[in-house]
Amino acid sequence: MASLTKSIRNSFTESTTQRRTTLLGLLFVSPWLIGFLVFTLYPLLSSMYYSLTRYDLIRPPVFIGLDNYIELFTDDPSFETVMRNTLFYVGLSAPLGVITAFLMANLLNSKVVGRSWFRAIFFFPSIIPAIVTAAVWQFLLNIQFGAINGYLQQIGAQTIPFLSNPSWTKPSLIMIHVWAQGGAVVVFLAALQDVPRSLYEAATVDGANAWQRFKSITVPMCTPAILLNLVTSFIAGFQNFTLPNQLFPDGGPSLSAEMYTTYLYRNAFTYLRMGKASALAWLLFLIIIFFTVLFFRTSRNWVHYGGD
Template sequence: MVSAKKSLVGYAFISPWLLGFLAFTAYPFLTSLYLSFTRYNIVQTPVWVGGANYHNLLTGDPLFWKSLGVTFHFALIAVPLGVILGVTLALLLNLDLKGMGVYRTIFFLPSILPTVATSVVFLWLFNPEIGLINRILRAVGVTGPEWLQSPQWALPSLVILSLWAVGGSMVIYLAGLKDIPTHLYEAATIDGATAWQRLRHVTLPMLSPVIFFNLIMGVIGVFQYFTEAYIMTPGGGPEDATHFYAVYLFERAWRYLDMGYASAMAWVLFLVIMVITGLLFWTQRRWVHYEG
């Protein structure tokens, strides 16, 4: 009896969150599933159309496949590079040097800047003629690419931008590195392990749960990649080279008023993310090392 009352107290305390979750997350989440089987423009009553939206998506919409392809392509480049750069930076910033706090702050700073502001600054940096990047390249005798205006370079440009904000995950890696017990390194050193061997056989396995966490979050993040592409390459970029899935979904929902179709796209995206996350969880047994 007492325990039930105690539970009641607990629920009362979390009720603001619980109500918020039910009203603003669970309800829209389930509603969107229903809407994905309807024709709906947010004003008129939804009309049931069965699986037509899914059928059209999978069989009759090249832009759906194109945007999915762009997003996968981006994920395949940006996520691994983000992990490698994040870990590398964390390793460097974990060295025992004077003024390390300053360096850490410098590398972390970009990740706290608003995305929109960063995007606008990078628009200028990437300008092929008057942008800083190509000016520097020109100074060393290299003709830089057309970056965001080029179908080949627009996506890599956005990858570069994503790496600039790697500080967020770097801090988590850094915390992970601090957690690795020093006695492991001492033991390895006594056994005659070189710096590379210590990195390969102590640091990376001990850091693997953190890498796994950042990998999952990174994958989920890139599949919802929107703001930078929307601001820097409006309308899907040159030759739809940066027509990301989330951008196309947004266009379908708010520009073309196809909320049903957009809901179906959202559920396909959800399934894609679930499958990839599931696969990553399946592989983790082989490479993620949990202490103890």
């Protein structure tokens, strides 16, 4: 206690130079600090408050306690549909995307002719804006005018209602997600290049074939990168907005493509339920936290860090 008192007293008696240094430090950090307070912390706390209110953005918010949260679980049939849609999409798109990216990275890591060219091609979808991606896939997948169905019709095959049948809308979104895995491929390529050559050489000397080397060396050595991509894919999947919103602005046939974030947006800006939308946002935060913690907890059993 005495040392604390002494420390506080010292802070008042610090030299002018020290005070000036502190002030300068605060001055330099102030743009970020102000930005954080105004554009992050304040909206964050506001949305928490709004989630406990009936608020339409026009009239003052009215405090209603947990009613918005209770409504979601007891009085909102669309929420159940939206949760099912989102979990289906995230549950399949994240692992499929990671597996595809990992396999592509392995192919691109092998010594093939034109490797750099292939890497650029596979990365390309990742840098295309989602709006453009949506427009391109719209033209590819339309049941009547789409290129894929046009080809299917030419060979006399049955057309596939990718974007116009409730059974196909989510698989189509997953397919588009899997197509754009360039970012994850880059992470895996970096991880693959970090795997020591000596491990492969030793395994080869021991008689391990290609599959055994892949299964016992490549995969375990890349598990930190797999964890990273899996967690970020899950988070991005829950937050996926632009693509479903562009392809299915009305939620898709029978609301089959309404995702969590598009439903949140619809509540906020179409139905003017900003309080409920805020509750949805906080619930999404909790869902994401739950899955992230789950991944990190289980990762102890399957992720191998260097030096383990």
